[in-house]
Amino acid sequence: MSTNDSTGTPAVPGTPAELARYVDHTLLKPEATAADVTALVTEGAALGVFSVCVSPTFVSHAVEVADGRLAVATVCGFPSGKHASEIKAAEAARSVLDGADEVDMVIDVGAAKAGGFDVVQADIAAVRAAVPSDKVLKVIIESAALDDDEIVAVCRAADAAGADFVKTSTGFHPSGGASVHAVEVMAATVGGRLGIKASGGVRTLADARAVIAAGATRLGLSGTAAVLAGFDDADPAVGTPPDASGSGGY
Secondary structure, three states, X not given: OOOOOOOOOOOOOOOHXXXXXXXXXXXXXXXXXXHHHHHHHHHHXXXXXXXXXXXXXXXXHHHHHHOOOOEEEEEEOOOOOOOOHHHHHHHHHHHHHOXXXXXXXXXXXXXXXXXXXXXXXXXHHHHHHHOOOOOXXXXXXXXXXXXXXXXXXXXXXXXXXXXXXXXXXXXXXXXOOOOHHHHHHHHHHHEOOEEEEEEOOOOOHHXXXXXXXXXXXXXXXXXXXXXXXXXXXXXXXXXXXXXXXXXXXX
């Protein structure tokens, strides 16, 4: 299964099926159970999403339940990013061994705020070395906690370190989640070379269309069914920017 087919320039989707192919159907709540993951995969397959995104301990279970129907993504250094690079790399390697197709790693946001973009790049490169080239590495930059110059510098670091995507948010940070403006800055920096994943606060069809129009090529959603149901409500083609408040994990 190819997991790189949503890195190109996006077109705002006009049908539920088209939008579903942008979606990493996500469950990262600490209290999630194996039964919850089974339900997630079952729902995701029925909705036609691109992948499910689960915590590392559930990767092998999700792979088994998915049985090739969709990709399986997971997280690394989540949600704080305050882990030694070798620990992040080991976590990523284990997830790949367990069958993950994609790994979403969290940068050290404090290093970025302090101007340590070389540290950020080295951190990403360490995880990239642990994630084979046929697997997708996404870099969560926690865009709501960064200013525009920091977003640009972190995206450049991710590009230089060999990442496949840059991603707005964990969905757990108090500063908030995705915004149209952040996606626009990310797209202007890496668009066409890396994919862009918007996550956190994307809760309606209008939100989804707005971030896709801004440059997002993948969406992290927990309420996928509700977003897709928006097509029945005849939402406008592009809506208002998504709520940037923290969403407790997408």
